[in-house]
Amino acid sequence: MTTELTARPGSIEGTKNKLVTDLRGVVDDADHLLKEVASSTAAEFAAARSSIGARLADARYRLDDARAALTDRARFVADVTQEYVQENPWRVLGVTAAVALLVGVLLSRR
Numbered sequence: 001m002t003t004e005l006t007a008r009p010g011s012i013e014g015t016k017n018k019l020v021t022d023l024r025g026v027v028d029d030a031d032h033l034l035k036e037v038a039s040s041t042a043a044e045f046a047a048a049r050s051s052i053g054a055r056l057a058d059a060r061y062r063l064d065d066a067r068a069a070l071t072d073r074a075r076f077v078a079d080v081t082q083e084y085v086q087e088n089p090w091r092v093l094g095v096t097a098a099v100a101l102l103v104g105v106l107l108s109r110r
Contacts (some may be wrong), residue, residue, distance in 0.1 A: 015066045022059040079082060 033048045085092050 019062050026055045
């Protein structure tokens with residue numbers, strides 16, 4: 001096989017954690033804005049609204065980046081799998097048959 005699958009487990013998890021943190025921040029800002037809207041001036045309301053909008057735009061940008069990274073990763077894994085299956089069809093067939101036999105045995109025990 002010519003393509004190596006290199007995993008970076010922290011990269012996707014780190015991006016997910018950052019997205020969750022950003023979205024919680026946006027929700028907290030919106031909650032704070034709703035609580036203070038009654039006693040705010042128009043300028044304070046506009047500033048808070050602008051801040052929330054900027055954080056929401058940043059969260060959307062990070063979400064799009066994460067989606068693109070996940071799509072690229074899934075595409076890469078699919079390509080590697082396809083290449084492996086084309087280079088080793090009998091091995092894949094044998095493994096598939098063994099798994100099917102195991103599932104059949106487990107289901108017949110019920």
